[in-house]
Amino acid sequence: MTTVMLVDDQEMIRKGLRVIIDAYPGLDVVAEAGDGFTAVRRLDSVQVDVILMDLNMPGMDGVEAVRRIREARGPEGPRILVLTTFDQDENVLAAMRAGANGFLGKGAGPDELAEGIRRVAAGAHALSDNAIGALVSHVSDPHAVPPDPDKAKLFEGLTPRELEVVRLVVEGLDNAEIGRRVFISPFTAKTHVNRAMAKVGARDRAQLVSLAVQAGIRP
Template sequence: MTIKVAIVDDQDMIRVGLRTILEAQPGLEVVAEAGDGLSAVRLIDTGEIDVILMDIRMPGIDGVEAIRRIRAAHGSEAPRIIILTTFDQDEYVLSGLRAGANGFLSKGVSPTDLADAIRDVVAGGGALSAAATATLIGSFTDQLIVPTDPKMVDLFGQLTAREREIVEAIVAGGGYNEIAKELFLSPHTVKTHANRAMTKVGAHDRAQLVSYAYRAGFGTR
């Protein structure tokens, strides 16, 4: 299956570079481009798109507002969306994920990791940079009272020792490649264990896994 990708960025050179990178990866095809948020919203009507790579700061409406409008207009039928930006400030991470983004990555991500992230979100998962994960965790730790959810404790109790170890590493802000190096595993093995953990606890993506893990008490230890 070929994954159809749309690139939304106001810089021509960035779009050209991303197109070159993605079309060198097996199973990925760039089918559309846009240079601003309003054009991004209209992209959905131009043809089949599986994933949108969305910049944050653009003329007109920004990427976060474009995501809101896409989700409002198309709901579950909308393509998966990954924010790809140089700006990883807390407010962008949280507002982007709340608007309905399925991932948040830095433009410094490697071509292989970017391609893997696209495949992950199409498969129903999520993609978060280490900085975005840390921000998400911080949004929970900033709360004065963080109650432990007994249901989540029970769900996470189903994890194997290895799955739990990987979830703990993700909650600590580690990316798949970083975790793989620390645990002497392949990135594919780390992703497999992470996906199994998500299935067991009912998390749809990595962001939700972190949220659930924190409610199970992981972030308080």
């Protein structure tokens, strides 16, 4: 059973999400919080596998909550899936840097939401098309923050093929799509992605995208 905490300042949204999530076998909402402060405190008394986190909340917002949870619980703590409208690209990037494991738009359907929770619980990533679009928009913006030299150095040890695959990951392609684009098998594409993550120290695909964006790697 995958246990879930809902963090959103709107009670009606939490109630709706609870009904949707609890309807799927193997998923169980065991805690709720209306703001970041409450979410951080609740983790002292309840153990959850996945936190479904809103970004825009009064008081402590989702980005700060993600940061504090990661500082207190480490990378082995609860997995965090951000649910957002993606109206501000910098918020998506900030949450990634803080340690979020995946992003879904608030317009995601029930099946996409349930699958996203299952994926991050299993240690994989969950990035919706909107999340990739926000990141690509950021790196394509001439007024965006310039590349971080320290992050760029992380990618210097990648082979040309690995760097090519990273660019395709930033573009939003999955392993099968990467394979078709560069004429390799999905398994080989996954291998290149995993090697790139290991070399740059990314815990998952979401953080690989975050580091790549900060390094100025564009699709």
